[in-house]
Amino acid sequence: MAEPGQNRKIAALRSSNCVYLFILGDIMDKYMQIALKEAQKSLLTDDVPIGAVIVENDTIIAKGHNTREKTHLITRHAEINAIEKACKKKKTWHLDDCILYVTLEPCKMCIEVIKQARIKQVIYAAKQEKQVNLKDPDMIKLENVENSSILLKEFFKNKRK
Numbered sequence: 166m167a168e169p170g171q172n173r174k175i176a177a178l179r180s181s182n183c184v185y186l187f188i189l190g191d192i193m194d195k196y197m198q199i200a201l202k203e204a205q206k207s208l209l210t211d212d213v214p215i216g217a218v219i220v221e222n223d224t225i226i227a228k229g230h231n232t233r234e235k236t237h238l239i240t241r242h243a244e245i246n247a248i249e250k251a252c253k254k255k256k257t258w259h260l261d262d263c264i265l266y267v268t269l270e271p272c273k274m275c276i277e278v279i280k281q282a283r284i285k286q287v288i289y290a291a292k293q294e295k296q297v298n299l300k301d302p303d304m305i306k307l308e309n310v311e312n313s314s315i316l317l318k319e320f321f322k323n324k325r326k
């Protein structure tokens with residue numbers, strides 16, 4: 166059975182860009198190990214141990230772990246906790262140049278938030294055994310509530326001025 170490091174070496178030798186590939190693998194491992202350490206914190210509050218790390222220009226700008234049970238909040242997944250910290254730190258919700266490391270493949274809610282934050286790369290360790298397919302809620306569109314769209318139109322009109 167080949168060790169993970171050995172696999173990377175084999176992959177690198179097959180590539181013309183071998184040195185780069187080899188170093189990249191080690192960097193990925195380093196951040197994933199930090200995400201795993203972060204995941205351990207979830208255990209203290211009986212939360213499922215999942216950790217996330219956000220890296221920009223080879224620097225960690227935020228870490229997060231799952232705190233759904235601790236906070237009783239459905240959105241407190243590790244990825245979202247880390248993304249919120251990164252946004253606060255950078256004072257923007259645009260995280261274009263960031264890479265998200267997470268110990269478990271993100272759920273659908275987190276993937277959507279990751280996309281909204283413009284994060285282009287996610288590196289995960291464990292694969293989701295089964296993505297839970299929850300039922301969509303009933304969506305009812307009320308007609309004749311024009312003030313709602315007027316409010317939005319006014320806002321964007323003023324933005325463009």
Ligand SMILES: [Zn+2]
Pocket residue numbers: 242243244271272273274275276
């Ligand atoms: Zn999630």
